[in-house]
Amino acid sequence: MRAPLGNFTDVRTxxxxxxxxxEPVARAVRHWAGPVPAEEVYWVDSDPRWADTAAFVEHYGRELLEASANCLVVTGRRGESRTHAACVVLSHTRVDINGVVRRQVDARKASFAAMDFATSETGMEYGGITPVGLPADWALLIxxxxxxxxxxxxGSGRRRGKLLVPGKAFAQLPGAVVVEGLGVPVA
Structure with a gap:
């Protein structure tokens, strides 16, 4: 099987x-719903040695540079209240955490979640967090x-392996809100 993007040797739906x-990602795939079928989402094997973006695209395909996204966990605070969310932005942009994110989660202050919190709450590995299979009570900003x-x-939930997801499928994930300007160009 060939992936829709990149040069990967192990490709599976x-x-x-x-x-x-x-498990959280596998459970989300098993219960996948919406107009884009799960069979149009692919898992591709990738070696963590090539995790750095420059090395990754050199090894797996230059076209991946413009089609790669990061999923970042954030925490918004208003008084004693905490709101957790995941933000998905293209990897050549950065999350507008103090503007767009803060307003979307109705927080006075927003920051990136600590690594230990992000991994324990998602059941995923740091560097592999994906929007597929996040906690149901989290906002998902795309x-x-x-x-x-x-x-x-x-990411696929692990450092080894990635998911190739049709862009429009992100909008069908639980809790997803599509937001203009969430990712801003890196200066």
Whole structure:
């Protein structure tokens, strides 16, 4: 099988890759719903040695540079109240955490969540967090530019392996809100 993007040797549809996915991601694939079928989501094997973006695109394909996204966990605070969210932005942008995110989660202050919190709450490995299979009570903010792409490369829940997801499928994930300007160009 060939991936829709990149040069990967081990490519499977997400339903065929349940054995290599962390439990929250595998559960989300098993219960996948919406207009984009789970069979259009692919798991591709990737070696963590090539995790650095420059090395990754050199090894797996230059076209991945514009089609890669990051999923970042944030915490918003208003008084004693805490709100957790995940933000998905293209990897050549940064999350507008003090503007867009703070307003979306109705917080006075927003910051990136601590690594220990992000991994324990998601059941995923740091560096592999994906929007597929997040806690149900979290907001999921998706930059509009992500939804516009035919396919987007994101984490798979582990450092080894990635998911290739049709851009429009991000909008069908539980709790997803598509937001203009969530990802801003890196200066």
């Amino acid at each position: 997400a339903p065929e890759a349940l054995d290599v996915l962390v 930059d509009a530019a992500v939804v516009d792409l035919p396919y987007v490369l994101v």
